[in-house]
Amino acid sequence: xxxxxxxxRTHAALVDRSIDPSALLRAVADVGAGATALxxxxxxxxxDGRAVTGIDYQAYSTMADRLLQAIVTEASQRYGTRAIAVxxxxxxxxxxxxxxxxxxxxxxxxxxxxxxxxxxxEIKRRVPIWKREHYVDxxxxxxxxxRDASASTGLDGVAAADAMVSAAATHDPCRP
Amino acid sequence: MxxxxxxxxxxxxxxxxxxxxxxVAPGSTVADMVARVRDGHADRLPAxxxxxxxxxxxTYDRVIEPGDEIALIPPVAGG
Numbered sequence: 001x002x003x004x005x006x007x008x009r010t011h012a013a014l015v016d017r018s019i020d021p022s023a024l025l026r027a028v029a030d031v032g033a034g035a036t037a038l039x040x041x042x043x044x045x046x047x048d049g050r051a052v053t054g055i056d057y058q059a060y061s062t063m064a065d066r067l068l069q070a071i072v073t074e075a076s077q078r079y080g081t082r083a084i085a086v087x088x089x090x091x092x093x094x095x096x097x098x099x100x101x102x103x104x105x106x107x108x109x110x111x112x113x114x115x116x117x118x119x120x121x122e123i124k125r126r127v128p129i130w131k132r133e134h135y136v137d138x139x140x141x142x143x144x145x146x147r148d149a150s151a152s153t154g155l156d157g158v159a160a161a162d163a164m165v166s167a168a169a170t171h172d173p174c175r176p
Numbered sequence: 177m178x179x180x181x182x183x184x185x186x187x188x189x190x191x192x193x194x195x196x197x198x199x200v201a202p203g204s205t206v207a208d209m210v211a212r213v214r215d216g217h218a219d220r221l222p223a224x225x226x227x228x229x230x231x232x233x234x235t236y237d238r239v240i241e242p243g244d245e246i247a248l249i250p251p252v253a254g255g
Contacts, residue, residue, distance in 0.1 A: 129254030
């Protein structure tokens with residue numbers, strides 16, 4: 001049994017300017033931390049075999065802000081980070097630009113990595129942010145990560161909502 | 177009562193607007209509201225889209241109150 005760990009510092013923001021990873025590293029800097037993990041999500045040049053030129057990110061800003069803050073607070077409590085920070089960008093991003101950055105500082109490397117992993121997996125699962133890819137041929141398309149999984153039945157928002165409402169307390173994407 | 181339903185991304189494109197204002201009967205649930213939004217647009221929205229009420233994911237049996245902020249949430253794709 002591990003005693004409850006005090007919640008460390010957190011920072012979460014949805015931003016419409018370029019993300020500076022070194023600013024996040026400064027935000028989590030802590031002489032008590034022996035490990036700092038940095039995760040960057042960046043715009044890739046292909047998706048499903050199609051050549052991509054850039055991505056528009058849109059968000060339900062107020063809800064996305066709240067959820068980003070909730071997720072870093074959960075990560076802080078679960079893994080006992082000394083400090084953890086996340087920024088997610090909205091607007092049009094060119095190839096190679098950073099769409100999301102997560103920095104986590106902990107005494108030890110394993111929980112530093114795990115906390116950053118938790119935040120990116122929960123963002124992908126829960127935060128109302130959407131991306132529209134722009135392709136070399138001039139077309140654009142909203143990305144739907146559920147399309148393959150739900151092709152036969154269509155999205156089931158009832159099951160999804162039930163899962164979202166009850167999952168925050170029990171879900172752990174870092175464990176099987 | 178009148179409620180505002182926010183639409184985003186592919187759903188806003190599908191219905192050609194970012195919000196819908198609609199009158200709903202007192203006691204209406206999220207399921208009732210979704211049925212109303214899909215009325216006439218059933219080919220453009222999934223049967224059971226994800227819904228948020230006051231910026232939290234909501235189940236379909238939730239009763240809508242006056243002043244609630246309702247949003248239809250397309251499959252999320254952050255990161």
